[in-house]
Amino acid sequence: MTPRIVPKAKSGSHISPQASYKVAVLGAAGGIGQPLGLLIKMSPLVSELHLYDITNVKGVAADLSHCNTPAQVLDFTGPSELANCLKGVDVVVIPAGVPRKPGMTRDDFFNINASIVKTLVEAVADNCPEAFIHIISNPVNSTVPIAAEVLKRKGVYNPKKLFGVTTLDVVRANTFVAQKKNLKLIDVDVPVVGGHAGITILPLLSKTRPSVTFTDDEIEELTKRIQNAGTEVVEAKAGAGSATLSMAYAAARFVESSLHALAGDPDVYECTFIQSELTDLPFFASRVKLGKNGVESVVSADLEGVTEYEAKALEALKAELKGSIEKGITFANKDQEAAASV
């Protein structure tokens, strides 16, 4: 029997034992890509794991292929092999890009990661336009709007299938709340909304399940810790990159949830950064119900009846998140504008 390493979040339903899918990881030789490849290789729902990078991916694939789990591992190196990597794929996960070092923000490598995501999503649009697209590369608040613009320009944009991966914020919130309140980790679920950078990360502690009461000091401390958790790891790694192992765990959970949704599980919920009408911002992270066609519905109840602290934090994050979204959209369209002005 294939062991289940990464539990899908909160679902009690069963799915067909025949379900099997092809998953591609772009940036598969990196700090996130390698452990993510390993976790996806463990999934009984995966028939083929396609690993793509511009460097060193052959060794990663050879190594992973020796694990005696069903998924077949295929490697693809460099732009000439990207199309083949993507053909027929059901889920594409993109952790390609540069991670930050101490003293940097997620926006400090905007240009390089924006270009990488744009190029990769163009290839996704050409080769597997129906796939679920999971964007991990930072700054997520901008790279997801860039991906949306690229897909629109290619005429294949389906907002229900484009996801910014914010699962790590939920994983961290669950861990920190369970530790602080001495709860059984497996039971704790905190929705985290907004975006994925600093104050745009907003844990809705009042919506924690099971219901918990927090003092004002606990709310302040937990909120700040969840918002700064990425920086906590960057500083601890002291120049050797950002979160990779916890990120791989979180991304594998989001992949597993997506595969369960594709397989017809009717009870799959995750927080993710998507095109959204929940607030006046065009993109916003919130809990959504996932189905065969991607986002089936947005859990609007999470934003109803929030505390005064959360309502203020929600207003406070809007300007920064709006700016990051607009920056992404401007970047994605600037070559077109340049072409039009010639």
Ligand SMILES: NC(=O)C1=CN([C@@H]2O[C@H](COP(=O)(O)OP(=O)(O)OC[C@H]3O[C@@H](n4cnc5c(N)ncnc54)[C@H](O)[C@@H]3O)[C@@H](O)[C@H]2O)C=CC1
């Ligand atoms: N969404 C989230 O919660 C998180 C996002 N991240 C982000 O994930 C990204 C990757 O982080 P790490 O894996 O630690 O970085 P890394 O530098 O260890 O790995 C990145 C990989 O991407 C590859 N790559 C670069 N350009 C590429 C291209 N054009 N096509 C394919 N592959 C390409 C590199 O060769 C490398 O193997 C960073 O932008 C980081 O900020 C990191 C942690 C959490």
Ligand SMILES: O=C([O-])CC(=O)C(=O)O
């Ligand atoms: O902090 C970073 O640069 C990486 C990241 O997004 C996270 O760990 O949440």
